[in-house]
Amino acid sequence: MPTYDCNEHQFVENLRRIIDSKLQVVVNRIMTQRDDGKYGLSQLPDQEFKKYDALASRRHQRATVYAKVPFYDDLHKRLYMQEDILHSPKNPNRYHLSIPYISVEYRFTLWGETYRHEFDVLYQPQIRLERREIFTGGAEKRATLIHVLNFVPPPEHMWEIHLPPSTIVFDVRRLSRA
Amino acid sequence: MGSGRKSDLRLKSMPSMAPVETVETRLLELGFNLYSEATVVSDNRFWHRKLYTNGYEVITVSDEIGKVYHLKDPVVTICGRKKTIEALRSIL
Numbered sequence: 001m002p003t004y005d006c007n008e009h010q011f012v013e014n015l016r017r018i019i020d021s022k023l024q025v026v027v028n029r030i031m032t033q034r035d036d037g038k039y040g041l042s043q044l045p046d047q048e049f050k051k052y053d054a055l056a057s058r059r060h061q062r063a064t065v066y067a068k069v070p071f072y073d074d075l076h077k078r079l080y081m082q083e084d085i086l087h088s089p090k091n092p093n094r095y096h097l098s099i100p101y102i103s104v105e106y107r108f109t110l111w112g113e114t115y116r117h118e119f120d121v122l123y124q125p126q127i128r129l130e131r132r133e134i135f136t137g138g139a140e141k142r143a144t145l146i147h148v149l150n151f152v153p154p155p156e157h158m159w160e161i162h163l164p165p166s167t168i169v170f171d172v173r174r175l176s177r178a
Numbered sequence: 179m180g181s182g183r184k185s186d187l188r189l190k191s192m193p194s195m196a197p198v199e200t201v202e203t204r205l206l207e208l209g210f211n212l213y214s215e216a217t218v219v220s221d222n223r224f225w226h227r228k229l230y231t232n233g234y235e236v237i238t239v240s241d242e243i244g245k246v247y248h249l250k251d252p253v254v255t256i257c258g259r260k261k262t263i264e265a266l267r268s269i270l
Contacts, residue, residue, distance in 0.1 A: 007221055008240065009253050012191035019189060045224050045244025048217055061245070101219070119220035157229060158216035162236040162257040164187040 003107075003114040011106060011117035012161065018110065019166060027108045027169045031159060035075075035100040039122060040087035041065040044099075051125050055147055056086050064088040065097075071147035072132055073097060079134055099123060100151050104159050107175075121159050123151035184234050190263045193251040194270040198241040201254060204269050205230050208262060210237060217243075225253075235262055 006014060018025050041049065041056055042065050049058070058065040065086040072079050078095070080086065086097045100123045107116035130148045133141040163169065194201055210230040218225045218240065225240040235258035242250050254270065256263055 007253075008255060009191045009193055012189060012255050016189040016191070039219070047226070047243045048224060117220075119218050122217045122219065124216070154216040155214045157236075158214060158218075158227065161255070162238070164189055164257060165184050167189075 001109075001112050001114060003116060006115055006117045008117060008119070008161070011115060014115055015108065015163070015167070018108075019164065023110070025108050025110060025167070027106055027163070027167060028172045028175070029169055030103075030105045030107075030172055030174060032103045033100065033153075034103050034120075035098055037092065037094065037096070037098040039099040039101060039120070040089070040092075040096055041099070042087045042089045048122075052127075054127050055149060062089050064090075069147055071127075071149055072134060074148050074150045075100065097149075100153075102154065102159055106161055117161075121154045123153055126150040126152050186259050187234060187257050188260055188263060189257055190267075191253060191255040192267065192270050194254050195251065196269050198239060198252045200269060201239055201252060201266070202228075202230075204266060205237060205239075208232065208265055210235070232258075232262075235259060237262075237266075 015027070041052060042058060042062055045061060055068055055071050056065050057068045067080045067082055067084045067086055070079070070081050080097070088096065101120040103118070103120050105116060105118045107114055128148050129145060131143050131145050132148065133143050134146065135141055210232040213229045213231045215226065215228045218227045224243045226243050227238055227240045230237045230239065237258060238255045239252055241252040254266060256266065
């Protein structure tokens with residue numbers, strides 16, 4: 001059974017043609033939260049990178065990204081010091097800062113052929129100055145005023161393709177063929 | 179809540195040759211409000227997706243961000259009334 005990949009425009013238009021022809025179709029949606037290093041700071045376009053401007057610097061897109069100031073990554077529980085490498089496209093490292101995302105896949109099957117559209121929605125950074133107790137070397141913890149990076153999940157309606165009520169959408173975990 | 183009935187909603191997706199600002203201005207004229215926005219990655223391209231609502235009607239405008247070496251087309255996806263689709267079709 002063939003599976004066709006569609007972009008947003010193609011997927012929605014294919015679905016519209018089915019709805020207009022009064023055929024019934026079930027749309028499956030698979031959503032997964034991921035933090036697997038797929039997206040790092042060096043890949044981001046300048047417009048998106050600006051959101052991290054208080055913490056990170058780089059020469060251009062796809063160049064190595066360095067910490068501008070010491071900061072604490074609250075999601076991954078990691079402390080980065082000034083000049084630490086946050087992301088390098090040439091030498092990926094599991095200690096690099098990764099951006100979590102929600103992977104969304106929509107698919108429907110008609111007459112044995114499957115049409116799907118996939119996209120990822122990035123978590124948004126939230127940067128605050130906070131007083132935190134952190135290890136700064138030695139045995140004791142010290143309360144320090146430090147930048148804290150948090151990641152905020154995108155609102156639920158941003159993962160959805162908004163469809164008319166005549167279309168049934170089922171959320172599924174994964175697809176398997178017998 | 180808002181205009182129209184849920185059962186009147188139709189689906190339409192259109193690539194737009196018009197700049198995204200023109201689309202957004204028209205949406206505001208039609209009574210839509212910006213509800214939320216997010217960064218989406220699809221087809222290895224980064225998109226700034228904005229969601230506009232007016233009652234039951236929902237419109238997403240996806241504008242590609244970053245260095246774009248091809249003709250950039252904001253994608254407008256409408257789940258709305260026929261009247262709204264026609265109003266937007268005239269500017270896209």
